[in-house]
Structure formats: structure tokens, C-alpha cells
Amino acid sequence: MTKSTETDTTIDSASFESIARLTYNESGLQLATEKKSMIQSRLRHRLRALDLEDFKQYTALVCSDSGRDERKHMISALTTNVSHFFREAHHFDILTNNLENNLIPRLKSGGAVRIWSAGCSNGQEAFSIAMTLLELLPDAEKYNVRILATDIDSKVVRHAQAARYSDRLTSGIPDRFLNKFFVKDVIDEEKIYTATNCLTNLVSFKELNLLGNWPMKQKMDVIFCRNVVIYFDLETQNALWPRFHQSLNSDGHLFLGHSERIADPQLAGFRTDGPTTYRPL
Numbered sequence: 001m002t003k004s005t006e007t008d009t010t011i012d013s014a015s016f017e018s019i020a021r022l023t024y025n026e027s028g029l030q031l032a033t034e035k036k037s038m039i040q041s042r043l044r045h046r047l048r049a050l051d052l053e054d055f056k057q058y059t060a061l062v063c064s065d066s067g068r069d070e071r072k073h074m075i076s077a078l079t080t081n082v083s084h085f086f087r088e089a090h091h092f093d094i095l096t097n098n099l100e101n102n103l104i105p106r107l108k109s110g111g112a113v114r115i116w117s118a119g120c121s122n123g124q125e126a127f128s129i130a131m132t133l134l135e136l137l138p139d140a141e142k143y144n145v146r147i148l149a150t151d152i153d154s155k156v157v158r159h160a161q162a163a164r165y166s167d168r169l170t171s172g173i174p175d176r177f178l179n180k181f182f183v184k185d186v187i188d189e190e191k192i193y194t195a196t197n198c199l200t201n202l203v204s205f206k207e208l209n210l211l212g213n214w215p216m217k218q219k220m221d222v223i224f225c226r227n228v229v230i231y232f233d234l235e236t237q238n239a240l241w242p243r244f245h246q247s248l249n250s251d252g253h254l255f256l257g258h259s260e261r262i263a264d265p266q267l268a269g270f271r272t273d274g275p276t277t278y279r280p281l
């Protein structure tokens, strides 16, 4: 019998609890007990990759001092990275309005604009922001505007940096943008679209844990943090809002995902201004 067929890939309760606690402390992600079998199947390949016999061995490794690298693989396996180009289009309408009336006039008079896609996954959100900007300001590169895009998961950050998307991932991109901002290749009969420099030059992708330090020095004009905090508990969410408030300019916008809310906006220093859209008080 080979080692892999000997592997016991059923997660025991004690291992599940240790992994859930570790994941919560490291990333804020909550692993509900009902999701045990999903967690088990998402981590199973890690046991095989490491040639471990069962989840007890895996748990001992990730909880140990020498498990730092594996903790990153574990978080990567446990995050949900689903994203789409131009997801939740109403935020891009608000962004367009804000760019036209406020941010682009500021750029043209020599000011700076900073936009943050926090929890950017494979980069679809950040590139959608870049396309929205470039449609209104085709020579955006000449101005002091940057889009920062960050995620805890190094795997998706690498995907975003490569800026390559298979045909099925590009469905939300209007044809006029796909033709203008992407180069098409056919590899092994699959269409692959690569973002051109005019998009990639506007965006910096970086690994960043929202629970850790935020090294950015400049305040943001717009923060997209959509479909990220839905995986956090109320305590973690409530600790995040004042940090976003501090990172935003006084006339900035914070966009959350469709099923996310700031429980007490006023307490966090925000007012509601449109669907899942918040602005500093």
C-alpha cells in the first residue's frame, strides 16, 4: 500500500477546533462546525503534499513554530476567492460619478488620488476600477493616481500580478474593454486574456492581512472591501471599521459587499450613502 492510500483524511474534532482557532487568530476567518467536511476536503491536498498520515500530524505542524509556511498554505486553502469583473455594478456607477465630479478634476489640478481594493482576490475588482478610470481619463498614467490591491492569500496575489484570465473569468468585462485593455492568446485551445500595461501600470498588488499592520502612508479616496468581512465575526468587523475610517479621506467612499453591513455606522464614524456604500461623517 502506498503512503497516500494509508492517509486518514477524516478530520477529528480536536484537530478541527485547533485549526479553526488558529485560522481565526491568523486571518479572522470563522470556520463553523457545519463546514467541517468542506474544511477537510480543502485541506486534504496539503496532507498529501506533505506526506502526512492524518489531521493530527497536520495540526501539530501548523500549530508549531516551524509551521509558518504551512500556515500560509492553510489560509490560502481556506479562503474563498470567488470574484468577477464589474461585480455589483452599482458601486462602479458611484465610482464613475465620483471620478467625474471630484477625483479627476483634483488630478487635473495636480492632486493625488488613491483607491484600495482590500481583499482583491485574483485582481478582477482592481482591474475593473482601473478600466473605469481609464475610460474617463485615458492618460491616467500621467497623473498621480494609484490603485492598491491587497489580499492575505499569496496565491491570488501572484495570479493578480500575472494579470492572466481564462475566457470563463472574463465574462463581466464589456467587449469594448476586453478588446481595448486585454491581449488574447489561445493556449491549448483555451482563450487566455492578459491585461495590457495601461491597466497593470495603474495597480500595485501586495500581500496584506487586514488583521495586521497597514503600511500605507497616504489616505485613501475610495476603499472597496467587498465580500471579505462576511467571513468575519462581528467583533472582527467592528475592529475593522474605525481603521477604514482612519484610512479614508474625509470625502472618501467605502464600499462593502451586497450582504455586508456596518452594524452601527455612526459609532464607526460613517454614514450610509447608497447601497452598501459608506462615507465618513
Ligand SMILES: C[S@@+](CC[C@H](N)C(=O)[O-])C[C@H]1O[C@@H](n2cnc3c(N)ncnc32)[C@H](O)[C@@H]1O
Binding pocket: 026, 027, 028, 029, 079, 080, 081, 082, 083, 084, 087, 118, 119, 120, 121, 122, 125, 150, 151, 152, 153, 156, 208, 209, 210, 211, 225, 226, 227, 228, 231, 257
Ligand atoms: C470572496 S473574495 C472577494 C474578492 C473581491 N473583493 C470581490 O468582491 O469580488 C474574498 C477575499 O478576501 C480575502 N481575505 C480573507 N481574509 C482576509 C484577511 N484577513 N486579510 C486580507 N484578505 C483577506 C480572501 O483571500 C479572498 O481573496
